[in-house]
Amino acid sequence: MSDYNEMNIFGEKCGELLKAILDSINDAICVVDENCITRYWNKAAEKLYQIEHDNIINKHIKEFFPNSLLPKIIKERKAYDNIYNSPKEGCYNVISASPLYMNGRLVGGISLDRDVTEFIKTSELLVKAQSNLNVLEHEISIINKNRYSFSQIFGNNKVFRDSIRLARDISKSNINVLITSESGTGKELFARAIHLESGREGYFVPINCSAIPNELIESELFGYSAGAFTGALKSGKIGKIELAHNGTLFLDEIGEMPLGMQPKILRVLENGEMTRIGSEKTIKASIRVIAATNKDLSKMVDEGSFRKDLYYRLNSVVINLPPLRERKDDIPLLVNRFVEDYCMEYGINILGIAPEVMDIFINHNWEGNIRELKNVIERIVVLTKNNNTDVIDSSFLPKNLIGNKKINPYPKQENIFDLNNILNNAEREAIINVMRSTRNNKSHAAKLLNIPRSTLYFKLKKHNLEK
Numbered sequence: 001m002s003d004y005n006e007m008n009i010f011g012e013k014c015g016e017l018l019k020a021i022l023d024s025i026n027d028a029i030c031v032v033d034e035n036c037i038t039r040y041w042n043k044a045a046e047k048l049y050q051i052e053h054d055n056i057i058n059k060h061i062k063e064f065f066p067n068s069l070l071p072k073i074i075k076e077r078k079a080y081d082n083i084y085n086s087p088k089e090g091c092y093n094v095i096s097a098s099p100l101y102m103n104g105r106l107v108g109g110i111s112l113d114r115d116v117t118e119f120i121k122t123s124e125l126l127v128k129a130q131s132n133l134n135v136l137e138h139e140i141s142i143i144n145k146n147r148y149s150f151s152q153i154f155g156n157n158k159v160f161r162d163s164i165r166l167a168r169d170i171s172k173s174n175i176n177v178l179i180t181s182e183s184g185t186g187k188e189l190f191a192r193a194i195h196l197e198s199g200r201e202g203y204f205v206p207i208n209c210s211a212i213p214n215e216l217i218e219s220e221l222f223g224y225s226a227g228a229f230t231g232a233l234k235s236g237k238i239g240k241i242e243l244a245h246n247g248t249l250f251l252d253e254i255g256e257m258p259l260g261m262q263p264k265i266l267r268v269l270e271n272g273e274m275t276r277i278g279s280e281k282t283i284k285a286s287i288r289v290i291a292a293t294n295k296d297l298s299k300m301v302d303e304g305s306f307r308k309d310l311y312y313r314l315n316s317v318v319i320n321l322p323p324l325r326e327r328k329d330d331i332p333l334l335v336n337r338f339v340e341d342y343c344m345e346y347g348i349n350i351l352g353i354a355p356e357v358m359d360i361f362i363n364h365n366w367e368g369n370i371r372e373l374k375n376v377i378e379r380i381v382v383l384t385k386n387n388n389t390d391v392i393d394s395s396f397l398p399k400n401l402i403g404n405k406k407i408n409p410y411p412k413q414e415n416i417f418d419l420n421n422i423l424n425n426a427e428r429e430a431i432i433n434v435m436r437s438t439r440n441n442k443s444h445a446a447k448l449l450n451i452p453r454s455t456l457y458f459k460l461k462k463h464n465l466e467k
């Protein structure tokens, strides 16, 4: 201890222990006397400034650092903290300096310089990466806007337009939505368009309940905390619900959601918060759910394979999309749009469509709906690419389409612009739709259609819709 008491760092006899301590510090330390003559210079300072101890000792600090803070703090008798400084290009320090007093008398000043070059370089890289990310996110959002807006959902069929209108009308609210329809009719397209139109700041996060094994679905949805179970990631994992905060969670194929998971989802919807597996901490989860299914959920509720409470929570708004065979009047429009799109994508002149091909398209049953139609058209466009043809004729059609022509249960329409046909189809579609939404309750359906019950019976028979 006596070394400390006798020590006078400005004298010849500098305590060896103190010297060793100061040399082991990573910050550059410089001590000057009241005349700004350098009296102490540690190892870190030698390394940082590439100036040897013996060269700088007993020299005026300004000889080496014209802008040094030390003369200033001695003159002003004031300390400075964390001053950012770049003594030479590509080299960055943070400096703190303060006056030194002994027995109340000013005897000099001390400065501590921390080398933050690596830190600054890393943060510059981070800023650069962040700005690149912002540019990419912006570009992706433009692409998504172009691809997923309502303007990209094609169709003029009356029932279909009503579905679009309903989807648009509710998009800005926070109401949960259930989209029901056959496979390939545009459920995901609608869900994305609703999210985009909603203006919600968060992400659109899809999860396909049928594609994830039951044991994994909880961790996919809720995520888990660090070390929650063996095999879990060390850092923990964010779940889809958390990811969809302030955005939209798209629960695709909701009919496949395991029964055990359903009350957990319901709780999130009711409380607006969740916890990761293995964690106690509640996390805010302000999500809007859009669920989709090609199953009859109300029937599943009756059978006990879907929870009633969750069903009622999800079905505030039900959007039912008609299958393509019930909106045949849209087929020419869809065919022309897809032919155009694929010709552009594959870089060929836009092809015409032979009338007999359009006829086959209109009369095909389209079990796979618009997805099937799109795939058929892509295939045709690819086939015609090296064929030097301007028109798609029936030789390019897949066999199943030509085969179907004869066994098609739907009457062939001679002329799709025939007003009688159009009115007839519209009537048929309106009846199908009302019967579906009233779950085949005929007196309710007749009331909604504003026709006598007897007329409804007659029309059901006429359109071959009796069950």
Ligand SMILES: Nc1ncnc2c1ncn2[C@@H]1O[C@H](COP(=O)(O)OP(=O)(O)OP(=O)(O)O)[C@@H](O)[C@H]1O
Binding pocket: 152, 153, 154, 155, 181, 182, 183, 184, 185, 186, 187, 188, 189, 190, 294, 370, 371, 374
């Ligand atoms: N009205 C439409 N206009 C343009 N493209 C459409 C339309 N409806 C569907 N599509 C296209 O058809 C394909 C199938 O649509 P989507 O994936 O939304 O159907 P889905 O109902 O979710 O099917 P699944 O039940 O099999 O998941 C997509 O490529 C989509 O872009």
Ligand SMILES: [Mg+2]
Binding pocket: 187, 188, 252
């Ligand atoms: Mg889908």
